[in-house]
Amino acid sequence: MHRSPVIWFFSLAFVLSWAAWTPYVLSENGLGVWQFAFPTTGGSTQLFGVLPGAYLGPIVSALLVTGVTEGRAGLRAWRGRMTKFRVNWRWYAVVLLSVPAALIIASSALGDRGPAMPPAVVLAAFLPGLLLQMVxxxxxxxxxxREFAMPRLQHRYGPLAATVVVGPLWGVWHLPLFLTEWGGYPDVNGLHVLKFVVTAIAFSFVMTWVFNRSGGSMPLVMLLHCGINNYFSVLSLDMFPWLSKEATSNAFLLSAVTAALVLLVATRGRLGCPPASGDGALDAPVDVRMS
Incomplete structure (x- = not known):
């Protein structure tokens, strides 16, 4: 584990999550092998079916490997990075506004019409929903x-290669869930899964850029990720009721690929990572001012 902490992290994240998701996959909410259905909360089985595996995977694996390889000092440093809220307020504004804006523009383009005005109760639920997604x-x-794997890979291989590793693994990690109602089973095929993984890869370039430009602020990175989930959970259906589920996912794919290409060209592949003396490592703190 000391020699290969990143490999251990990814291995544990997959094993723990996939093991915890196995009952969900085999239940009536999935393949139907077991005559058992997970309880529904708020019209979804995500709380009891998906979240246990999500929590047992990435965060537990990161804490375990950090504790074994770096001890209490490493865990204290991890806590400091996780609570790095002191970032220029304009970064929060950009993340909060750009995510729904990009998705609304992409959905409008695919639907050949602008969005409908959602009810006031939906707008009122946007921020509470976002906070819930953060937790x-x-x-x-x-x-x-992004907190454990990305900086370690980036330090060794540079931002572009690190993103190319983390992005596909992040997407593939979700694969068992496509055998459940979360992933649309049984109305799901290989093309749906492929588009999801490609979207995860493209969006990872955006995540890397925000991570680097914000000086590694995990609250901001989490806000970016949760902004996507919250948009689809709260706003999407009321703003674009005429779009199919596939068209909605295509809007995310379109906006993620477009943003990734713009950032790759604008940063020449650096994705906000400052110049380094060697292989593209993040050798110095990133300026968190908007520029």
Whole structure:
């Protein structure tokens, strides 16, 4: 584990999550092998079916490997990075506004018409929903993918290669869930899974850029990730009720690929990572001012 902490992290994240998701996959909410259905909360089985595996995977694996390889000092440093809220307020504004804006533009383009005005109760639920997503999805996943794996891989291989590794693994990690109602089973095929993984890869370039430009602020990275989930959970259906589920996912794919290409060209592949003396490592703190 000391010699290969990143390999251990990814291995544990997959094993722990996939093992915890096995009952969900085999239940009536999935393949139907077991005559058992997970309880529904808020119209979804995500709380009891998906979140246990999400929490047992990335965050537990990151904490375990950090504790074994770096001890209490490493865990204290991890806590400091996880609570790095002091970032220029404009970064929070950009993340909060750009995510729904990009998805609305992409959905409008694919639907050949602008969005409908959602009811006031839906707008009122946007921020509470975002906070809930931060505690669930954001806290479960990003302490592993972006806080643990990304900086270590980036330090050794540079931002572009690190993203090419983390992005596909992040997407593939979700594969068992496509055998459940979370992934649309049984109305799901290989093309749906492929598009999801490609979207995860493209969006990872955006995540890497925000991570680097914000000086490694995990709350901001989590906010970016959760902004996507919250948009689809709260706003999407009311703003674009005429779009199919596939068209909605295509809007995310379109916006993620477009943003990734723009950032790759604009940063010449650096993705916000400052110049380094060697292989592209993140050798110095990143300036968190908007520029």
């Amino acid at each position: 669930t999805t954001g806290l479960a996943e990003e302490p592993g993918w």
